[in-house]
Amino acid sequence: MARERNYVSEAVMRRMPKYYRYLTDMEKAGIERVSSKELSQRMGLTASQIRQDFNCFGGFGQQGYGYNVSELRHEIHKILGLHKKHSIIIIGAGNIGQALANYTGFEKDGFLVKCLFDINPRLIGMSIRGKPIYDIDELEDYLKENQVHIAAICTPKEKAQEVAERLIKNGIKGIWNFAAVDIVVPNNNDVIVENVHLSDSLYTISFQMSGE
Amino acid sequence: MARERNYVSEAVMRRMPKYYRYLTDMEKAGIERVSSKELSQRMGLTASQIRQDFNCFGGFGQQGYGYNVSELRHEIHKILGLHKKHSIIIIGAGNIGQALANYTGFEKDGFLVKCLFDINPRLIGMSIRGKPIYDIDELEDYLKENQVHIAAICTPKEKAQEVAERLIKNGIKGIWNFAAVDIVVPNNNDVIVENVHLSDSLYTISFQMSGE
Known part of the structure; x- marks a missing residue:
């Protein structure tokens, strides 16, 4: 219904x-x-x-x-759309990217991490909880061959916008951004961007503590 | 001024x-x-x-x-109170707790992670980026002997409220909660709680994607 x-x-x-x-x-x-x-x-x-x-x-x-x-x-x-399966890729296999890949809490609601991408040769070829880390150069090919619903951006902030544009160009409609910068998408675009700014959240604590 | x-x-x-x-x-x-x-x-x-x-x-x-x-x-x-130093402890040395301890981005703004606490004997005694992981049983003693401004709760959700109450009882005024539950503090209390619900944030993406 x-x-x-x-x-x-x-x-x-x-x-x-x-x-x-x-x-x-x-x-x-x-x-x-x-x-x-x-x-x-x-x-x-x-x-x-x-x-x-x-x-x-x-x-x-x-x-x-x-x-x-x-x-x-x-x-x-x-x-909330949780009756559908959502496949997720993670761009950036650093601290936050690895924590997301390791976390199993989203899986019960149908969010499945498929793989990670990074530029670091020491990480490429490794895997986290069975999820392979691929070379970021393989991103476009991967997106052509696999259905991906959501991409989590866990790169340094300097790379985040560029990565977002590559993702959007290749059909990604959902971006979960952990980089400390706001991702800008064209207005006429149907891409959903959710920014998680951990430092903003921390700073609201010190703001409130300093106002006492 | x-x-x-x-x-x-x-x-x-x-x-x-x-x-x-x-x-x-x-x-x-x-x-x-x-x-x-x-x-x-x-x-x-x-x-x-x-x-x-x-x-x-x-x-x-x-x-x-x-x-x-x-x-x-x-x-x-x-x-934002960033001219002051804020010392942080992390409760729960799992994925998110470790990612926070590893992340250096907050340090430039004076937020210094001092140590972590956990119940897992395999983690206790280890350290992450030089920050020791202590037994959670040592929490009260640590808080008596050290000035801590903010505690990040990265425990399973079933433990989060209990941990919060122990923290508040021992003088913590700032709680940065990553557990998937809302921390409840007494109304007449001057404790600041900032909830970071990563799954809530993810689910708003699927909500918006399913509404298209």
Whole structure:
């Protein structure tokens, strides 16, 4: 059943993975039903915020009965596209690239790391948790021969934009950027870029600590 | 000179590290002055947004002359608290914990990783880039004897809240949480928690790709 998806704001989009996380933990804990009030208390949102968020997707559950946790989790699982398999490649087999390749937490939700690419001859030919590290020169050939949904950019920041352009030119539609620079994509492009700026996140801590 | 800091919204706070990043790159590129219009175009913001953001801190620069890049960077450096040294400990010496310990990018801004803690006997006693891995049982003693500003939680999610409570009880004021769970701190507490949910970030990519 395809749901009608209304306009979804950035803020609502960012809350969807959080709902999924809380519902997954609640399902594991054996909780069968939850009211928007209970869910709001757990998540630190208001009940009306939760109802508004869900209305973006046509709404879930019945007034007064609360939500069935497993069904709601299942709906959000689909909304997040997690019923599909996503293959991932990692560009840059340094600290962060290796940590992502080693991490198994995304696999249960269908995100499969296929391989890594690097320029360092000492790394090329090695593998991490069975994922080979290829020469970055083989990137274009690899993308022609393999379906890849998402590329994680874990290169030094000076290389990130150039790598992104090579990826986009070869059909990549999802970029997960860990380099300390904002990736710029053409406006008329349908490429999704998600920037993870770890230092920005760290600096907001020192900002708040220094404001005390 | 202490600046008057007005109320700073979450959104403004999150943009400050981004300003710092762009200004650092511009200073490196030898750019001396920038107008709010030029800065806005580089950063994908509006010029009036930038002026409003800076007004939260009393404003910088003179109307019509633009901003002196080095001076502006210096002011934001101070606002972010980067003129102070911050010592960091890492709880959990797994993939992410090791990647953070190996990463040198934060050090230039005064964030110094001192050591890691883990429960795994095979890791305890080893070191990563010269940073020792201690037994988690030594955490309280370490915190009594050493000044630590920020703790990065890189444990499995089941352990994260308990670890956070031990940290807070022993005086930690800044928590950088990488576990896939939201850390809950008492409302009346002055502890800063910054959650980095890597899977949330990945799932927003698949969300946007599945909505096409």
